[in-house]
Amino acid sequence: xxxxxxxxxxxxxxxxxxxxxxxxxxxxxxxxxxxxxxxxxxxxxxxxxxxxxxxxxxxxxxxxxxxxxxxxxxxxxxxxxxxxxxxxxxxxxxxxxxxxxxxxxxxxxxxxxxxxxxxxxxxxxxxxxxxxxxxxxxxxxxxxxxxxxxxxxxxxxxxxxxxxxxxxxxxxxxxxxxxxxxxxxxxxxxxxxxxxxxxxxxxxxxxxxxxxxxxxxxxxxxxxxxxxxxxxxxxxxxxxxxxxxxxxxxxxxxxxxxxxxxxxxxxxxxxxxxxxxxxxxxxxxxxxxxxxxxxxxxxxxxxxxxxxxxxxxxxxxxxxxxxxxxxxxxxxxxxxxxxxxxxxxxxxxxxxxxxxxxxxxxxxxxxxxxxxxxxxxxxxxxxxxxxxxxxxxxxxxxxxxxxxxxxxxxxx
Numbered sequence: 001x002x003x004x005x006x007x008x009x010x011x012x013x014x015x016x017x018x019x020x021x022x023x024x025x026x027x028x029x030x031x032x033x034x035x036x037x038x039x040x041x042x043x044x045x046x047x048x049x050x051x052x053x054x055x056x057x058x059x060x061x062x063x064x065x066x067x068x069x070x071x072x073x074x075x076x077x078x079x080x081x082x083x084x085x086x087x088x089x090x091x092x093x094x095x096x097x098x099x100x101x102x103x104x105x106x107x108x109x110x111x112x113x114x115x116x117x118x119x120x121x122x123x124x125x126x127x128x129x130x131x132x133x134x135x136x137x138x139x140x141x142x143x144x145x146x147x148x149x150x151x152x153x154x155x156x157x158x159x160x161x162x163x164x165x166x167x168x169x170x171x172x173x174x175x176x177x178x179x180x181x182x183x184x185x186x187x188x189x190x191x192x193x194x195x196x197x198x199x200x201x202x203x204x205x206x207x208x209x210x211x212x213x214x215x216x217x218x219x220x221x222x223x224x225x226x227x228x229x230x231x232x233x234x235x236x237x238x239x240x241x242x243x244x245x246x247x248x249x250x251x252x253x254x255x256x257x258x259x260x261x262x263x264x265x266x267x268x269x270x271x272x273x274x275x276x277x278x279x280x281x282x283x284x285x286x287x288x289x290x291x292x293x294x295x296x297x298x299x300x301x302x303x304x305x306x307x308x309x310x311x312x313x314x315x316x317x318x319x320x321x322x323x324x325x326x327x328x329x330x331x332x333x334x335x336x337x338x339x340x341x342x343x344x345x346x347x348x349x350x351x352x353x354x355x356x357x358x359x360x361x362x363x364x365x366x367x368x369x370x371x372x373x374x375x376x377x378x379x380x381x382x383x384x385x386x387x388x389x390x391x392x393x394x395x396x397x398x399x400x401x402x403x404x405x406x407x408x409x410x411x412x
Contacts, residue, residue: 001409002034002105004132006123007113008091010039010068014291015236015266016322017113017139018044020203026064027398035066036105038098040091043075045237045268045291058098071095079240079269081146092118099126107132108409112174115142120170133408136171137201138179139322141187143167145241168192176408178401183343201401203322204394205329209298212331212380216303219296223263223289225303230260230374233304235292236323238268243312246337248277249363250370251286258285260374265289265300301326305377306370307334309344313360325392328354331385333377335369337361353383 011022021037029035041053049055059070073091076083099110099122110132112123120136127134143163168191171177178199179185185198225231234247244264251262262285264274271288278286292300301307307327324344327334337360338344348357356373358365 001109001406002107003028003036003405004099004102004107004110005035005037005039005113006095006099006110006119007037008040008088008116008119009044009113010037010042011063012050013042013044014294015045017115018042019294020139020322021113023204023206023394024398025066025068027394028402029065031402033402034105036102036107037066037068038095038102039068039070040073040095041070045239045266047075047077047079047269049075058094069098071098088116088118092116092122095119096122099123103130106130109133109135109405111135111137111405114138115140117142117167117170124170124173133175133411134173135176135178135199135405135408136174138177138184138188141184144187164191172197176404178404181343183346199401199404201404202392202397203325204397205325205388205392206394207329207388207392210301210326210329211298212302212385214298214302214330216299216301219299220303223287223303225261226259228259230305230377231303232260232262232306232308232370232374233265233300234263234308234310235265235300236321238264238266238271238274240270241312242270242310243337243361244270244274244310245277246310246361246363246366247308248274248281248283248286250367251278251283252281253363253367254370255283255285260285262286263289263304266291297326298330301330301332304332306373307332309334309336309338309355311337311360313339325388328384329388329392331380331382331388333373333381334384335366335373337366351383351387353381354387355381355384 005021005025007021009018009021011018025035025037041055042050055075056072061068071094073094074087076087110123110127112119114136124134147160172192176199177188177193177197178201180202188198189195238244247262254260267290275288309321309324334355336344336355336357338357339359345357348355356369358369
């Protein structure tokens with residue numbers, strides 16, 4: 001079976017969508033699938049094209065039996081709503097040419113990852129003309145996220161209403177719509193997608209690679225962390241939508257506990273602003289580190305006492321953080337900011353002790369949750385680890401999804 005994965009992000013990006021696509025494509029190829037990936041040069045979360053890649057030309061090469069086609073796009077050095085839209089539209093424009101260049105390969109399935117919705121019209125047209133099945137995989141409801149964060153006015157405003165109508169019309173044209181959580185699938189139903197079109201395709205973790213038996217002592221020593229210190233870790237994209245100023249404010253309140261150290265590991269458009277906040281408040285309990293290589297991630301997770309997954313209000317229900325899968329697999333203790341009605345809130349209620357869930361943008365609740373997790377953070381969070389083993393196993397999730405693709409392809 002020939003599969004085209006059509007997505008803005010791919011390996012060697014270390015976080016989020018790029019990481020999952022970069023694991024899924026070789027896995028499918030190892031099972032005998034012919035896999036082409038249409039993507040951009042790696043740039044996320046730094047918003048800077050990685051060394052050795054270009055955003056000004058097309059490039060194709062084969063990696064791990066996967067043919068990767070990289071398409072030029074505009075990558076802004078500073079972010080704004082208009083620049084983000086141009087960024088997304090530029091990839092949709094250039095990648096459409098590459099998609100139609102695969103016409104003679106006769107793809108059975110075109111697997112489109114949202115974001116970005118800008119690629120959807122040409123993907124649907126290609127599938128219609130070529131007779132391929134079209135699958136939309138929603139990692140992030142970008143329309144909801146954009147409107148929820150106030151980037152394009154109110155959801156009930158004219159722009160919001162038009163965006164929702166277009167989004168619904170496009171989604172209903174796919175043969176299948178998959179997403180990473182049940183609440184996100186429920187949201188697809190509210191947008192007009194028939195239940196028969198829906199597939200559950202959650203993010204996963206390599207539970208044999210990330211596990212509680214990893215020793216983080218060497219990394220703690222390398223980072224100057226004493227055995228008496230307790231480490232609070234945020235690792236991932238450092239962007240405006242996370243609301244990470246909450247961490248800086250918490251660090252200021254925890255200055256009376258000098259053994260509690262806050263580490264922010266990653267990069268992104270908001271990192272300089274956060275560093276300025278730390279300097280302005282003369283905080284000596286906050287450190288910034290760059291993204292770590294994938295082979296070092298288990299040790300990084302092991303050296304932390306408490307992990308953080310931070311989101312603003314309005315984002316938690318449309319975005320299920322990918323970083324959480326590895327935290328759970330490591331048996332980590334964590335504080336998650338999410339409202340009770342979201343997937344994350346429901347998970348905390350269904351599996352008491354899996355993590356502490358507090359209301360977003362509430363510093364009092366956040367500090368209380370952090371104090372609680374620090375108090376119980378010795379050893380392994382067995383609730384988290386058992387959940388990961390039973391629900392997040394990479395081979396089981398990808399195997400089930402491959403079966404779904406084969407069944408869909410058989411209907412061509």
